[in-house]
Structures are given as C-alpha cells and as structure tokens.
Amino acid sequence: MLTGKNIILGICGGIAAYKTPHLVRLFKKAGANVQVLATASALQFVSELSLATVSRRPVLRDLFDLEGPGDDDKTVHITLGEWADAFVIAPATANTIARLNAGLCDDMLSVCFITLRPDKPVLIAPAMDGHMYGSPTVQRNLSALAAQGCSILDPESGDLASGQCGLGRMPEPEAIVTAMEAMLRPAPVSPLQGRKVVVTAGPTREKLDDVRFLSNYSSGKMGFAVAREAARRGADVRLVAGPVSLGTPPGVERIDVESAADMMEAASRFFGDCDLFIGAAAVADYRPEAPVTGKIKKNDEAMALRLVRNPDILGEFSAGRKPGQLSVGFALETGGGIGYAREKLERKNLDLVAFNVYDGATTGFEVDTNALTLIDRAGNVTELPVMPKDALAGRLLDEIEPLLPRR
Ligand code: C5P
Numbered sequence: 001m002l003t004g005k006n007i008i009l010g011i012c013g014g015i016a017a018y019k020t021p022h023l024v025r026l027f028k029k030a031g032a033n034v035q036v037l038a039t040a041s042a043l044q045f046v047s048e049l050s051l052a053t054v055s056r057r058p059v060l061r062d063l064f065d066l067e068g069p070g071d072d073d074k075t076v077h078i079t080l081g082e083w084a085d086a087f088v089i090a091p092a093t094a095n096t097i098a099r100l101n102a103g104l105c106d107d108m109l110s111v112c113f114i115t116l117r118p119d120k121p122v123l124i125a126p127a128m129d130g131h132m133y134g135s136p137t138v139q140r141n142l143s144a145l146a147a148q149g150c151s152i153l154d155p156e157s158g159d160l161a162s163g164q165c166g167l168g169r170m171p172e173p174e175a176i177v178t179a180m181e182a183m184l185r186p187a188p189v190s191p192l193q194g195r196k197v198v199v200t201a202g203p204t205r206e207k208l209d210d211v212r213f214l215s216n217y218s219s220g221k222m223g224f225a226v227a228r229e230a231a232r233r234g235a236d237v238r239l240v241a242g243p244v245s246l247g248t249p250p251g252v253e254r255i256d257v258e259s260a261a262d263m264m265e266a267a268s269r270f271f272g273d274c275d276l277f278i279g280a281a282a283v284a285d286y287r288p289e290a291p292v293t294g295k296i297k298k299n300d301e302a303m304a305l306r307l308v309r310n311p312d313i314l315g316e317f318s319a320g321r322k323p324g325q326l327s328v329g330f331a332l333e334t335g336g337g338i339g340y341a342r343e344k345l346e347r348k349n350l351d352l353v354a355f356n357v358y359d360g361a362t363t364g365f366e367v368d369t370n371a372l373t374l375i376d377r378a379g380n381v382t383e384l385p386v387m388p389k390d391a392l393a394g395r396l397l398d399e400i401e402p403l404l405p406r407r
Contacts, residue, residue: 008112037109125153130167225390228390242257285310
C-alpha cells in the first residue's frame with residue numbers, strides 16, 4: 001500500500017518512543033522508505049542504533065546534519081521537505097506540538113515540518129499523560145495544527161507511564177500505519193472534478209452598533225471540511241466564510257465576510273455559474289433593524305431591540321437556480337425528529353438536507369466531530385454516525401456525487 005512512498009517519521013521524547021522501531025518496520029514492510037528525525041530527548045527513550053538499523057538510514061537530529069536523502073546540491077532540511085510524501089510525528093509530545101505550532105526551527109524535526117511541501121499530509125499522534133493532553137494549552141496547539149491541515153490521531157485510553165489511567169496512550173503502530181495508508185490513498189476520480197462548488201461556512205455577525213454584534217457559536221469547521229474535501233476531489237471551490245479562526249484549505253478560493261448581507265452579496269456573485277451550492281453557514285436569521293453609529297449608551301431602563309429578517313441565501317439560490325444546479329443545506333436542531341429537516345428540504349427546494357442535532361459534546365458547534373442524517377428528494381435517509389468532521393465531509397460528498405448531472 002505504501003510502496004515507494006517516502007515517509008519522514010519524527011520521534012519525540014515520550015515513553016511511547018519505545019514502540020517506534022516496530023513502527024519503522026511496519027512502514028518498511030508496507031514498502032515505504034523511512035527517514036527518522038528524532039528530537040534530542042527521543043533518543044533517551046529509544047536507541048539511535050535500533051532506529052538506524054531498522055530504517056537502514058542514519059537518524060537525523062541536528063539542524064546541521066549534512067547527509068540525508070534527496071538532492072545533494074541542497075541542504076538536508078530543504079531536500080527532506082521535497083523528498084517526503086508524508087510526515088508522521090509519533091509520539092508527539094506537548095513540547096514538540098507547541099514548537100510546531102509556534103513555527104520554531106531549532107532541530108531537524110521542527111525545521112522539516114516547515115519545509116514540507118504544503119500539499120503533503122502530516123499525521124500527528126500525541127502521546128502524553130492524560131492531564132497534560134487535556135490541558136487547554138495542548139488542546140489549543142493541536143486545534144491550531146488541525147486548522148492548518150494536519151491530521152491528529154487521537155490517543156487511546158489505558159494505563160499511562162505517569163501512573164495514571166486515562167487518555168494519552170499512543171495508538172499501536174499498526175493503527176498509525178493504517179491511518180497513513182488512508183491518507184496517501186489516491187483520491188478516486190470524482191464526478192466533482194472540475195465542477196464549480198460554492199460553500200458557505202461559519203457564523204455571521206449582525207451589528208448592533210460599532211462595537212457590538214449578534215452572532216452564534218458556529219466555528220465553521222464543518223463547512224471548511226466540506227470545502228477542503230471538495231477541493232481534494234478536484235472541484236473548483238469558493239468558500240464564503242463568516243468570521244472564523246481557521247486556515248484556508250489548500251486550493252480553495254476564500255472570500256471572508258461579516259454579516260448575512262455581506263454573505264449574500266458575495267455568494268450571489270457565484271449563483272449563476274455554480275454546479276453545487278452547499279449552505280453550511282449558520283447565517284443569522286435576524287439583524288438589528290437600525291445599527292447605531294458609535295456605541296449604544298446604557299441607562300436604567302430595559303432595552304428593546306427590533307430585529308428584521310435577513311435574506312435566506314440558500315433559499316434564494318434554490319429559488320432561482322437553473323436545471324442541473326444542485327442545492328444542499330444543513331438543518332441544525334436542538335432536538336426533535338427529522339420532520340423539520342424534511343420540511344426544510346421542501347421549503348427551500350433543496351436536493352439534499354443534512355440534519356444534525358446539537359448536543360454540545362460530540363455534535364454541533366466548535367467540536368471536531370459531528371453526526372448527520374442525510375435526506376434527499378427521493379426520500380432516502382442515510383444515517384452517518386459520530387465521526388470527525390473531515391470524514392463526515394467525505395461521506396456527505398459521496399452522497400452528493402451521484403446527484404450531479406452527467407456530463
Ligand atoms: O432556515 P434554517 O436557518 O434552519 O436553514 C438552514 C440552512 O439554510 C443552512 O444550510 C444555512 O446555511 C442556510 N441559510 C442561509 N441563509 C439564511 C439562513 C439559513 O443560507 N439566512
């Protein structure tokens with residue numbers, strides 16, 4: 001499965017490093033070439049000789065190592081970034097996760113993370129004590145790395161070297177190899193290839209005055225995952241994004257907007273020539289009727305706000321669309337059955353509606369996972385269980401592809 005693939009394996013100084021010679025062997029057995037980059041503390045846990053023996057290459061550690069694979073005319077850290085088809089960091093410690101997020105370049109592992117070609121997959125397998133893993137700092141750094149496109153392989157629960165029992169164990173090397181194989185599997189030729197896709201994502205902000213707004217908790221993660229996956233399948237993707245703190249997926253044209261009116265204005269420019277419109281944004285239904293210039297002054301009275309309806313972006317697209325243009329929406333509810341989603345499919349004239357229930361833990365805003373029930377016009381219902389939003393985006397597009405008109 002990994003025949004001829006060049007893999008950089010970055011090893012950090014955690015106890016799980018003792019599993020990495022086995023990981024190297026599995027990669028080699030799958031046909032890959034492996035270049036090990038170890039941090040200084042990794043080699044306290046696993047011997048350099050073992051890693052060099054199983055990988056059949058010297059282990060690189062210092063920035064100033066002169067010998068490495070790739071073009072002899074360039075310095076090693078540059079050639080490594082070009083040579084690699086993928087970068088795996090396992091185990092990834094809190095320290096290295098922070099260094100990678102900060103963009104430090106103080107050893108071979110961290111500098112190669114930066115020189116890696118941006119279209120190459122990165123898999124990070126954090127492994128550490130459960131309390132460390134759960135700390136806001138580590139989670140913030142992991143979220144930031146995930147937002148720039150790194151895949152995070154969640155640690156498992158079990159006995160930890162710290163004496164604790166909990167989340168933090170590195171998944172077994174077999175699971176890491178399987179994850180890497182899935183990431184390097186070539187994307188099948190998709191009916192989305194060359195199609196024009198518009199995705200709206202994130203919240204909108206509706207101004208009350210110059211310093212305050214009404215908004216919602218949407219993180220944009222679901223819409224960004226859909227845009228990323230559509231681009232990966234060869235679509236020509238425009239992502240109209242409300243205010244979110246997410247990196248732009250590779251190959252996607254992003255248009256940042258603030259209010260529903262701005263989103264309408266930006267999205268409607270693409271209505272005419274898009275093949276598929278996916279409304280994943282949590283567009284505010286209402287906006288203050290008359291935003292105040294400056295700052296609203298408080299007094300001792302209660303305050304009434306008059307709100308007026310915002311345009312329904314997806315609804316307007318669907319109402320005016322030409323035959324062959326597909327329209328897909330999301331229906332987020334805080335409970336209830338799929339009846340409301342079916343009604344939305346009809347009312348907004350959609351081809352497919354993705355219904356999800358907000359539970360605040362595994363589904364809904366801000367979290368990295370979600371579950372969807374897809375309903376199409378023919379009445380087919382497909383349940384997609386809780387899974388990472390990236391995987392869910394793939395399953396959603398799998399369901400949309402057969403609905404695209406034949407060329
Ligand atoms: O009507 P409701 O807000 O529940 O519909 C949700 C779907 O419609 C989502 O796909 C959302 O992106 C889209 N929508 C929109 N413009 C609005 C409200 C919702 O595009 N003003």
